[in-house]
Amino acid sequence: MERVRVDDVENDVQPAAVMRKLTKPLGLTDLAINYYELEPGDSFSFAYHSHGVQEEVFYVIEGTATFDTDEDPVEVDAGEAIRFDRGEFQRGWNRGEERVVALALGAPLEYGEQVKLRDCPTCGEPTDNRLERVDGDGEEIVVAYCRECGTETGRWYRGSMDGEVP
Known part of the structure; x- marks a missing residue:
């Protein structure tokens, strides 16, 4: 048995x-x-994405999460869960005015090949991106780069919103 306090x-x-x-x-x-x-305005992930081998379930504890999908956006309220199959594209957001609290569960543990689509200003369309963790003066930063041309498409610091630098 293992036990952990989430805040720890x-x-x-x-x-x-x-x-x-x-x-x-x-x-x-x-x-x-x-x-x-x-x-x-926050998002669950860095990009509109799919997992090659992992199916993913989001359980919303508080608030309403909105998931962009290949069809229409889907709202998931507190007490509801949503499942995305392997290879199914999605990105979840808090588009409301109240905090969203949720759990994401994925199985198997490995993602497999991931496709992460972000708008690239150089290519002029959504392209697959690679993520890189870098040190920014002692603070960890995640940077997204277009796989087609190498342009930076986003940068995140701890607790920052989608691609914004605080």
């Missing part, structure tokens, strides 16, 4: 105000679990 897990650099990875602290080997708190 370090906040990760993500486009969400709070993102705590619970997988390792709980000693999980087949399931990924992440805890999120999204302020208005």
Whole structure:
């Protein structure tokens, strides 16, 4: 048995105000679990994306999360869950005025090949991006780069919103 207090897990650099990875602290080997708190405008992920081998479930504890999909946006209210299959594109947001609190669960633990689509100003369209963690004067930063041309398409600091530099 493993037990962890969510507030004791370090906040990760993500486009969400709070993102705590619970997988390792709980000693999980087949399931990924992440805890999120999204302020208005925050996102669960760095890009509109899909996982090659992982299916993903989001359970909304508080607020309303809106997921962009290949069809229409889907709103998921507190007490509801949504599942995305392997290869299904999605990106979840807090488009409301109240904080969203949610859990993301993914199985198997590995993502497989991921496609991360972000708007590239140089290419003029959404392109697949690679993410790189860099040190910015002692603070960890995540930077997104277009795989086609290498242009930077976003930059996040701990607790920053989608691509914005505080």
